[in-house]
Each structure stands twice: as structure tokens, then as C-alpha cells.
Amino acid sequence: MLDDQEINLECRDVTSVSSSAPRCLAVFPSGKKKAKQRLAIGEKKGIVSVFSLNRKMERTVAFQTPRQRRPISCLTLYADQVFFVYGSVLEAYSKKGKSFFSFDTNVTEEIHSVFVATPFIITCGSFMVTAFRESKELGFYMSPDRINAMVAFVATSSLRRSELDFEDYRCIIGCNDRVIRMLRGHKPLEEISCEAPISAMYMSEGQRVVYFGTDAGSLGCLDLQRSDFTVTRTLSYIPSNRQSAVTALAVYDINGDKAEELLVGRQDGSVQVYCIKQSGDKGEAKPICIWSRSVDERILTIVAGLITNAQRPDVLVHSFSGKITAFRVEEMEQGAEEDAEALGAGQEGEERQAEDVQEEIDELKRLIEEKKQQLATRAGATKDKAPILAVSSTFTAKLALSQQTDSPALLLVVESDTILSCVTLQSEVELHFLETPGTDVIMQESNSCSGMRTRTIAILHPTGLQRCSCSVRFWVKDGQPGALKLTLLSAPVPRTAQVKVVALKVLPLFARVGGDNVDSAETPTHSTLQVEGSFTARDMHSWLYTLLQGTPELYQPNLVELHYDNVFLHSALVVTYGDGKATFSTDSLVALAIIKRAISSCASERSLTVGCSMHVHSDAIRYELERLAPHIASHNKASRNARILEALQELRSDHNEDTGIFSEEHQRLLDDPEEVAKQHAQVMHMSGYLRNYLLHLYETAVDLVPRMPKMTPTVREALLGLCGCGDVASVMVDLERIFGCSGIHKTAEELPAPNA
CATH class of the missing domain: 2.60.40 (Immunoglobulin-like)
Known part of the structure; x- marks a missing residue:
């Protein structure tokens, strides 16, 4: 067994296939004898290959399916049988490569996930979850927003039953509206709101838990054992540093400690292994990253097993370009002689691998030259230096x-x-x-x-x-x-x-959040916009889709209230709409003014008449300035520290490294220049946006607040100069002086606006 800190994985390129979709790579279960496990991979060419790897890391193909007209969209295993989907057709092959089951699901959208527990089959597309008993459809569920991931399983109370009905199964879907939904049959049992859209899910049969990842890079875990009708979130991991979206998940006992580790693949190509530790009096689970590497491109699928070696497990990742990479566990050997032997063997292996790669390169060059000549002949460009014209693009992007x-x-x-x-x-x-x-x-x-x-x-x-x-x-x-x-x-x-x-989007920084994420105890100074006219709720929904990120693609009649949050300034926005009427409530005057213009423009394009009335809260501008001031002060502090550090480094060089002349605060800057540079880089990109937002806010205040002085060159210069010096208190004083907040309290009122 390896300790957590001793885990070391060696990278090896396994093979490359034509680019495919997520969830198109699977590892066959191990047999009675401890031997290498076979792989199944679905490709864009419409082919499914089942193979194992020999000592030279070459593929030993067990069987390959005939080429289909449509690419493979997803793949799964049931025991030692392969089930895969192309277009709307689901097909199954036995372990010996014989096709024994095939039918057309008649599902109109692309199927990205499939679950098989004969005789039941569950398919999942962008919005629909459809169930079958063999080839007979049992029904479907229409999700209110896009489905990004799905897992299905047998309810805990039904595990010991010999015969199962479809009602004994549960299905959990992760949606784009930041909600996880559990289904029984075709009806939702429970909904759980999350911090970001769910991007990946994985079911651990051993622990009876479901792991999930989000677009924000966070991880979570749902316990399935406590109830058949509810799920409990037992893990919530939000990284302190910004990480890429989670695109693939799996579990496996990598270090041999008899406990499953969580394997994570991310959009930026990061591959991570997490050890789940119980901490605190309440036994809360906490993931600890014990290994990390990158393949520099999106991870589509991550699996694990005894793949390249029958004794040591591998983490296998399938990336966007079609490349399959293995990370094999390597134990550290003791003794100088053993180290030398291992080093020599490693060098010989690298030399052989380099020779094999060079042979492959030479063969590929020869094939490319043949294809070029064939293309030139077909295009009639067989003369020397004649141009070769490509007739179509074959790569996936x-x-x-x-x-x-x-x-x-x-x-x-x-x-x-x-x-x-x-x-x-x-x-x-x-x-x-x-x-x-x-x-x-x-x-x-x-x-x-x-x-x-x-x-x-x-x-x-x-x-x-x-x-x-x-x-x-x-x-x-x-x-x-x-x-x-x-x-x-x-x-x-x-x-x-x-x-x-x-x-x-018109408001690119606003993202949809679940209603459960809104703190009802907090009552910020919201202003409101009332829109009335001859539009339908479906019309308003289509306009919201162009305005705000995360708005469901499909209109749902039962969904009449949407919540949004600004990911940078954290302004809240609540939208309530129906036929002929919509209400926008927010603590951002800039957002409210933009929404008014955008809705009026959309209505004009369709020759619809709308009327807008706006109520500006008496403390709206002050509240928005209080939200801006910390960002401006943070920018000023980081810029100031960077300038001071540069001067201090020059002084230190002049005084021959004598640091006794510096104050404690200045000494901290000298001791950690990398942190100063990091903070400076993080806030510098905000300066342009903050300056633009201040100008936009002032112009909005001029339009909405009576007797607000118009923008002058002096006011503009004063606003732009705020992003340069000053702490929170001084920045806030200057902002209140420029905006004249004392006068705003007396004049803000409900302001009707003309029709579009």
C-alpha cells in the first residue's frame, strides 16, 4: 500500500482515435484471474473498438463493429456486454463481438448518456430522459433546463430483491440551471440547488454515493443510503484558487489503501486524484488532492483499472483530440542498485519508445504523401508546385x-x-x-x-x-x-x-442562480422596472435568453420567476414574467437601464408596444457605490504595493542588502515579492472595466435621477482618477462627493418612461 504522499503516476501515451464525445470510453470488469482489462472506445467515425494493450503498448483488438453513418455519442457496459448509441439507434454486442440487440429509440435529440440494467434502458439527451423496457418505451421526463450529466441506480431498499420493477430505479440528472434532480419513473422526487451548473457526475456503487462537479470547478457528493426518496449532500468542496470546470469523474482504489479515490478531469486538461478524508466532530468529508498532472486539452472521459500492467492500476484519460493517455502507479524502490537498474531500464525503455515513435512518424509521413498525391490527382493538380485544394474540413472543433x-x-x-x-x-x-x-x-x-x-x-x-x-x-x-x-x-x-x-449576452456578467441560493434575510436596496405590453410570456422568455446567461433555452409555463447574480459585483436580479407583464428587481441601476433599453428594442423589432415604469430606490446609488469601493481600493492597494516594492528593491541594492532600515510593512513586501506580483496581476485587469463602469453608472444616474448634474470633463477626470490611489474609506468619500449622494435621497422617485 502506498501512503497518500507517496503516490506517483508515470505518464504513457497509449493510443489515439478519431475524436469522440464524452462517455465513450469504458473499462471491462476484471475476470477471475488477475489480468489486464480490456477497453471499449467509441469513435467519431461510427466505430466501436474493443481491445487490450500488450507489453509494447500496442492494441490487441478483440473485435471492431462495422462503421456507422453517425458518430458514436455515448457508450456503456452491462456486465461484459457493450451498449452504444449512434444517432437515435442503440446497439449491443457480446464480449465475443456478436451483435445481439438493436433498436431505434426515435429520440430526436442527441443522446449523451445511457444506462442499461436489462431489461431496462434509460437514455438522456439535452432535455429529455427516456426509459425503455427492451425496445418498448415506458415514458419520458422533460427537464426545465439543459441536462449536462446523468446517473441511474437501484434504490437502496431494492438491492436484495431478485426481480426489479422500473419503479425500483432512481435517476439523478445535473442541469444547467444549477439544480440536481432525482427522478423516480418519470416524475421528480427532489431538487437540490448547487453553486454552479453541474458539468459531470459519477455513481460509486461501492459507497452508494454520487459525486458531481460543476462549471466553477467545485466538487460535491450525494449520499444515497439514508432514503430512497431524498438525497443528502455530504461533501462540498469549493477550491480556494480558481480552477477549470470539471468535465469527467471516476472512482478507484489507486494507492491500494482499500478506499476509493476520486479521479477528476477538467476542461483545461488537469488530471487530479483526491483522497476523501473525514474531518471534524460531525464526520464531514474533505477531499485532499494527492496528485495532479495536465495533458493540456479538455478531458472527455476518465477511467481506471489494470490496463497496461496486471499488477499496478492505471488512470486512463481520453482527451478532446482523441488521444488516450495512461498514468500508471509506480512504487519507489529502495537501494542504490535497484535505483540504478530501474534508471537503466527506464532509459532503455525510453530509447525503444523513441524508436517506435520515429517509425510511426515515418509511416504517417508516407501515408500523408500518398493522400496528397491522391487528392492532387482528383483535383487535376498533378503538375509540379500546383496548388492542392481541400474540398472539406474534417477536424472537430x-x-x-x-x-x-x-x-x-x-x-x-x-x-x-x-x-x-x-x-x-x-x-x-x-x-x-x-x-x-x-x-x-x-x-x-x-x-x-x-x-x-x-x-x-x-x-x-x-x-x-x-x-x-x-x-x-x-x-x-x-x-x-x-x-x-x-x-x-x-x-x-x-x-x-x-x-x-x-x-x-447583453449583460454578460449575470449568471442564473437557484432561488434557494438567495439570502432572504438580506434586504438590499432594490429598484424595480415594470414592463407591460402586448407580448406573451414566451416572447419575454426569448428576450431574456438574449439578455442573461443561464436562461433556459426552452420556455416552461410553470417557471415564472428567475434569479440571477453578477459574478463580479454580486448584484442580484430577480425577474418575474407572464403574458403582458414583467417585473425586474435589482440593486444595480446600470443593469436596470440596460434591460429597459434592450426590452424596448426587442419589442420594436417585432412591432410590439410596451410601456416601462421604473422605481429607483432612494438609496440605490449609495448602495452601488459601496459595492464598487472595495474593488477600487483593492486595485489601488495592489498598484501601490507594486510601486513600493520596485522602489524598495532599488534601495536595498544601494544599501548592500541591508534590510534593517525598512519598516515591518515594507519588509513583508520584500520577503514575498511573488505574492505582490500575483495580487497586482489579479487586479490590474479590473481597472479598465471599473473605470468604464463608473462612467456608465454616472450617465445612468443622470438619466434616472432628477437634477443630477450632467457629465463634464471635470467629473469624468475625477471618476477616472479614483482608480489610482486611496483606501475604501477615502474612495467612498470621493464617490459620494462626485455623485452628490446627499441630494439623491431627496429627489429619487418613481419615474415613468415613454412607450417604446
Whole structure:
């Protein structure tokens, strides 16, 4: 058995397949004899391969299914049988490679998860969970928001029964609206609100718990043993440092301590092993990360087992480009001779591996040359130096635009299953780029001209080791909807390109939260906007979808109240709507003014008449300034410390490293320059957004508050100068003086607005 601190995993590239979807890799159960386990992998080409690995890390194929017209969307095992889905068809193969079951589910959306416990089958798509008894449909459940993950299991009280009905099964789905729902049959039993949209789930049969991960990088655990009708959250792990979204989960006893470890794969390619420890008097579970590594691209699936060695377990990860990587447990040997032998064996192994890789490269070059000649012949370009034209793009690419907690920046991630030469980005709104590791950004500003709406043009060059993905961080002004158009250019010959488009929300920093996450005891100074007109609830829902992140894609008649939170300034927003009427309540005047303009614009496009009336709370501006002041002061402090540290380092060099002349506060800065630089980098990207927000808030106050002085060059200069010096108290005094908060209390009132 390995101690927690002694775990060491050796990285080995296993194989590579055509890019596939999450949950398309599975490990067969081990037999009676302790031998290496087989793998099943579903590919984009519509093929499922079952194979094991020999000593040379080469695939020994047990069987391979015929190629289908549609890619494999998900795969699972029932005992030693393989069940997989392509399109709407579910098919099953025995361990000997014989097809014994196939039927068309008639599900119209793509199936991303499947559970099999014969004779029952449960499939899960973007919004629907559908159950079957063999090929007969039993019913379905329609989720109020997008389903990102699903697990199914037998209820605890039914485990000892020999014959099971469908009512003995439970299904848990993780949704985009930050809610986990447990289903019995086709009806929800319980809902649990979480801190972020659920992105991955895994069922541990041994412990009878369900682990889940979120888009915010947090982890949680649900206990299933206490009741068949409710679940209890026993673990809540929110990392202190910002981590990428969780994309894959699994459990396995990696270090041989007779307890399962939690295996986590993330969007940025991080692979982590967590040991679950019980701490505190109440026995609360706490995950401790005992090992971490990165493969530099999104993890689609993570599994574990005796795969490359019959004695030591492996952690196997399937990444976005199709590469499968194994991390094998290695025990530290004692003694110098044993170390030398291990080192020599390792060097010989590396040399053999390098030779094998070189042979593969030579073979691939030969195949590429053959394909080039075939393509040139078909295109009629057989002459020397004639251009070769690609007729289609064959690589797979994916875009993800996400918010960052406690930051005004948005993160755009571009992923591909092939090496990218560059990515061209065109935006209809002005983007303010921030430094992002692994990507070089060459930017060119472009004003609207000749009918073009392009405001920003940039070229992104991936600089990471894999170069199959790149990411960029930027912030945009609130209230400016638009679209990002990205052209992805692949590096391999023949060079092909793909065009992708992602939409920017009108209020990009607001994210939907569950109603249970709102603290009812706190009563902030909310202002309200009443909208009335000839619109339907479905119309209003479609407008909200363009306004706010996390709004359900499908309109639900029973969902009439939505809650949102600003991920940076933490402004709350509550929306209540129905036919002909909607109410927006928030503590952000900027958001309220933007919503009013956006709703009026949407109604005008459809020739609908709406009327808006706004009630501004008497203390609304002061409350918003109190929320801004700490961010401004934090920025000022970090900038001040960085300037002081630079001066102190010069003084120390002049006094020959004599530190006795410095005060205790200055000495702390000198002792930890990395922390000073880290804090400075974290807040510097806020400065542009904070300055813009202050100007926007003042302009909004001028529009909403009677007798508010208009913006002048002096006022503008004073607002911009606040992001430079001052603590919270002094910043707040200056803000109140500039905004004239004393006069605002007397004049704020309900202000009707003209019709759109």
C-alpha cells in the first residue's frame, strides 16, 4: 500500500482515435484471474473498438463493429456486454463481438448518456430522459433546463430483491440551471440547488454515493443510503484558487489503501486524484488532492483499472483530440542498485519508445504523401508546385465562452482534435483583451465602415505544447450585444478551416442562480422596472435568453420567476414574467437601464408596444457605490504595493542588502515579492472595466435621477482618477462627493418612461 504522499503516476501515451464525445470510453470488469482489462472506445467515425494493450503498448483488438453513418455519442457496459448509441439507434454486442440487440429509440435529440440494467434502458439527451423496457418505451421526463450529466441506480431498499420493477430505479440528472434532480419513473422526487451548473457526475456503487462537479470547478457528493426518496449532500468542496470546470469523474482504489479515490478531469486538461478524508466532530468529508498532472486539452472521459500492467492500476484519460493517455502507479524502490537498474531500464525503455515513435512518424509521413498525391490527382493538380485544394474540413472543433468568478473577464476556449495554426477572431463589439498563458494575441482595432459591424479583429496563436487548443480572456462593456466569429485554421496538410460563431449576452456578467441560493434575510436596496405590453410570456422568455446567461433555452409555463447574480459585483436580479407583464428587481441601476433599453428594442423589432415604469430606490446609488469601493481600493492597494516594492528593491541594492532600515510593512513586501506580483496581476485587469463602469453608472444616474448634474470633463477626470490611489474609506468619500449622494435621497422617485 502506498501512503497518500507517496503516490506517483508515470505518464504513457497509449493510443489515439478519431475524436469522440464524452462517455465513450469504458473499462471491462476484471475476470477471475488477475489480468489486464480490456477497453471499449467509441469513435467519431461510427466505430466501436474493443481491445487490450500488450507489453509494447500496442492494441490487441478483440473485435471492431462495422462503421456507422453517425458518430458514436455515448457508450456503456452491462456486465461484459457493450451498449452504444449512434444517432437515435442503440446497439449491443457480446464480449465475443456478436451483435445481439438493436433498436431505434426515435429520440430526436442527441443522446449523451445511457444506462442499461436489462431489461431496462434509460437514455438522456439535452432535455429529455427516456426509459425503455427492451425496445418498448415506458415514458419520458422533460427537464426545465439543459441536462449536462446523468446517473441511474437501484434504490437502496431494492438491492436484495431478485426481480426489479422500473419503479425500483432512481435517476439523478445535473442541469444547467444549477439544480440536481432525482427522478423516480418519470416524475421528480427532489431538487437540490448547487453553486454552479453541474458539468459531470459519477455513481460509486461501492459507497452508494454520487459525486458531481460543476462549471466553477467545485466538487460535491450525494449520499444515497439514508432514503430512497431524498438525497443528502455530504461533501462540498469549493477550491480556494480558481480552477477549470470539471468535465469527467471516476472512482478507484489507486494507492491500494482499500478506499476509493476520486479521479477528476477538467476542461483545461488537469488530471487530479483526491483522497476523501473525514474531518471534524460531525464526520464531514474533505477531499485532499494527492496528485495532479495536465495533458493540456479538455478531458472527455476518465477511467481506471489494470490496463497496461496486471499488477499496478492505471488512470486512463481520453482527451478532446482523441488521444488516450495512461498514468500508471509506480512504487519507489529502495537501494542504490535497484535505483540504478530501474534508471537503466527506464532509459532503455525510453530509447525503444523513441524508436517506435520515429517509425510511426515515418509511416504517417508516407501515408500523408500518398493522400496528397491522391487528392492532387482528383483535383487535376498533378503538375509540379500546383496548388492542392481541400474540398472539406474534417477536424472537430468546439467553442466555450464562460464567466470567471469574482472577475469581469470572460474566458473563450477554442478546442480542436488537430493542431491549430491560428484562430482569427472578429467581433461586433469592442473587446478588451487580457494576458492569457498559452496564447499570443495580435490585435487590430477596426471601426465600422462600408456596412460592416466588425469592431475588433484579432489573430490568436496557440503556444502550448499540444497546440490543439487556445484560450483568451477579455472584458466587454455591459449592454453591447453582438457575436464573435472565429475562423479556425488547421496546421496539417491539406490545410482546412472552420467558422464558428458564439453570441455575447447583453449583460454578460449575470449568471442564473437557484432561488434557494438567495439570502432572504438580506434586504438590499432594490429598484424595480415594470414592463407591460402586448407580448406573451414566451416572447419575454426569448428576450431574456438574449439578455442573461443561464436562461433556459426552452420556455416552461410553470417557471415564472428567475434569479440571477453578477459574478463580479454580486448584484442580484430577480425577474418575474407572464403574458403582458414583467417585473425586474435589482440593486444595480446600470443593469436596470440596460434591460429597459434592450426590452424596448426587442419589442420594436417585432412591432410590439410596451410601456416601462421604473422605481429607483432612494438609496440605490449609495448602495452601488459601496459595492464598487472595495474593488477600487483593492486595485489601488495592489498598484501601490507594486510601486513600493520596485522602489524598495532599488534601495536595498544601494544599501548592500541591508534590510534593517525598512519598516515591518515594507519588509513583508520584500520577503514575498511573488505574492505582490500575483495580487497586482489579479487586479490590474479590473481597472479598465471599473473605470468604464463608473462612467456608465454616472450617465445612468443622470438619466434616472432628477437634477443630477450632467457629465463634464471635470467629473469624468475625477471618476477616472479614483482608480489610482486611496483606501475604501477615502474612495467612498470621493464617490459620494462626485455623485452628490446627499441630494439623491431627496429627489429619487418613481419615474415613468415613454412607450417604446
